[in-house]
Amino acid sequence: MARGRTDTKTRLMDVAEKLFADHGFDGVSLRRITTEAGAQLAMVNYHFGTKRGLLEAVIARRIEVLSEQRVRLLEDLEAAAGDGPLPLEDVVAAFIGPYYRLSSNGGRGWKNYGRLVAQGANSRALIQHGLSNLFDPVAKRFIAAFQRALPERSEEQVVWGFHFLMGTMLYMFAETGRIEKLTGGKYRSGDLDAMYAHVVPFLAAGFRACEAQVQRQAS
Amino acid sequence: MARGRTDTKTRLMDVAEKLFADHGFDGVSLRRITTEAGAQLAMVNYHFGTKRGLLEAVIARRIEVLSEQRVRLLEDLEAAAGDGPLPLEDVVAAFIGPYYRLSSNGGRGWKNYGRLVAQGANSRALIQHGLSNLFDPVAKRFIAAFQRALPERSEEQVVWGFHFLMGTMLYMFAETGRIEKLTGGKYRSGDLDAMYAHVVPFLAAGFRACEAQVQRQAS
């Protein structure tokens, strides 16, 4: 159709992505989504079956891109490392870097997705409900990769480190605007370049921390 | 009224806290809240004015407790430090420790609050809207305290470190259950004792990490 540059199905996902991120899943009506997308109300049920189906389609199309890039970078690392340990900073970058680049240069949709997924990731409703099956296999691969990057660390330390990394990453790409309020606008939560430059060494140092402390106490 | 052990106003806040955390603000109706609280529908508007007023009351009563404890611990640190620098681990513990202890031993309400605030903190709607004014003054004090604990680090590094700490903390107390799924139940996101033991050295090491290297954005 000539209603917009893209087809109806894509426009619906784009608008829903933004509005879900702004107001939450139940905070937006299908009427508002279809109106802002220039489509008829019934098109959501036609293309996605149900409102929840629309949400899942919105999330799935981004996770697939993200997972593919993460896995590809990790496989490159594994190929380059041979039998040796993986470089820790590179594993962190392989996980967060794709998200960083897509959020920076992937268009407005990725910004909306970042805010949406930061809310959804913190609610059990979405996690338990199949949507995370698109994410979990990749996450498991990265936990194993972090263990390979930190061969002297216990599994426990690596698992919790990955947990802290998840929280940091989700909050980072949510771009909540809180840091602006706290610093009077001097630092901006949308300044992903600055944040990414700091977050990789920050998380890598955290991963290495627990054992360093144990070693100090033992020696 | 012998409907419950506590008065209606408190019961409404307790039930709303849990349901808002489970389903989001717009995912729960006042009818469901009042029914589960054993109260009449009109009581929400009577006690809190509006549905949103109920949400704000729910969040405010917890933030006030949290802020008071955080500030008290920080003032103790400042008194003990005199003119010297603050011990970094202690500042981290002064910020996260109260939340950890309340979430562990403060009753089920604090668990619900943790999940609720992790969603709300990632949505601009709540942050821009006055509710964060209860949190921001304390956050500003802690950013200053972190600078005092890291006199050789740039303000920029400290600010971003605090940002990463916020994300880690919010995700930690959301207890999303994701780490169970990723580890087959071997590690549990409700094991706050283990998480807290790891998170303080993790974040402290991140704060101390050397200045961010200038990283080129590659694709």
Place this chain on the structure above:
DNA sequence: AACCGAATTATACGAACGTTCAATCAAATT
């Protein structure tokens, strides 16, 4: 030229929503 199936339109349905308000209750105060 007739046809087909996917996409779109227009409309309707029943249910649930937040909010309001007059009436009633129950103590504490006068």
Place this chain on the structure above:
DNA sequence: AATTTGATTGAACGTTCGTATAATTCGGTT
């Protein structure tokens, strides 16, 4: 004993919600 006041009840308001369905459009195949 009468009165006041905050808390609670029960019912209703108009609106909006997600979903379903029959009718219509239209380019590509027959």
